[in-house]
Amino acid sequence: MKAKIAVLPGDGIGPEVTVQARRVLEMVGENFDHEFSFEEAHVGGIAIDECGDPLPEQTLNLCRESDAVLFGAIGGPKWDDPNAPVRPEQGLLRLRRGLGVFANIRPVKPHPDLIDQAPLKPELLRDVDLIVIRELTGGIYFGHKSRENDVAVDTCTYSVGEVERIVRIAASLAREREGRLTSVDKANVLETSRLWRATAERVVHDEFPDVKLEHVLVDAAAMHLLQKPDYFDVIVTENMFGDILTDEASVLAGSMGLLPSASLSDDGPGLYEPIHGSAPDIAGLGIANPYAAISSAAMLLRHSLKLDEEADAVERAVARAVHEGALTVDLVRDERKSMTTAEVGDRVCELLSTCT
Ligand code: NAI
Ligand code: MG
16 A cells, blocks of 8 residues: 655654654565655754744644654753743644544553563553543643733633544444443543533443443542553543553553554544653663654554554564563663664564564
């Protein structure tokens, strides 16, 4: 097949991990006889430096006319001045909105070979296999903001339609898995959460009677994620709660550098990015973990290009590489045994060629 992929490396470690993900996609193209074309564009801090806009129009246009978008990470101390007129994060938020990618899918399944060194007890992690579905284009990140003297305001808004569509995606996914859906909210305090809960209840009752829905308050969910992480199947939640809970869930997998994500709209190109940020503390050192970016590329193959066999091949190559100990420094106790970002990318590409 032919596919056009927009590549937005961004800032910090974004370019370092994205180039490895792109190489893996190129290798998949070669091995499976697909014609993938790649076009790069700037986003975030680097785009601000270049033209004063964290999401230049040509970047958004490129994404819109592509089949999928591979995204790195944005931001860093250079652009952190609170008085700056624009921030890199605005580029990512506008991109998500611009592409209408309201459904952010974040799978969390610890690799069996990494369980022993994770901060949680191995017996808690062995059976963890959960997916967080985070609403991505609504809520407090997109609400009206204002600041006047000593008072700042952020507003959180959700409509029934926004909740319905994300709950449908989560419930369909739950149906293909264990059939259990946990909706996370703060309905004891927030009006948006009460609307969320009632809507989730109705959608699942009317359209997914075979799915078992439960509601958990976000503070309790944060605790359960560490206490009994293997309990969860599919979690659906609003934008900010999903942001926070998935950083927490990355601890279950062993590193921020392992978790991929897919952001999908009803039609149009999907956006694929690691859940981590630009990691300025390690940027430029060549030691960033590329697995989250590479696994995001696997999700791109699966969700946007419908190439399941190819996606499976990438996931198998990643699993084998991890099993062999092809690990960056965030995942090894003995630094001397660690590999660089590029070496891990090399190994995944080699394994892809030999085991497909
Ligand atoms: P971060 O995710 O960049 O880093 C958190 C910690 O995890 C750091 O110690 C970092 O070294 C480590 N880490 C992250 N990714 C890693 C990888 N692939 N391999 C090895 N270690 C990794 O979050 P932080 O430090 O809060 O934010 C840094 C910058 O990134 C900020 O400017 C923030 O706004 C931005 N950011 C961007 C996001 C995005 O582009 N989607 C998401 C989150 C933050
Ligand atoms: Mg986050």
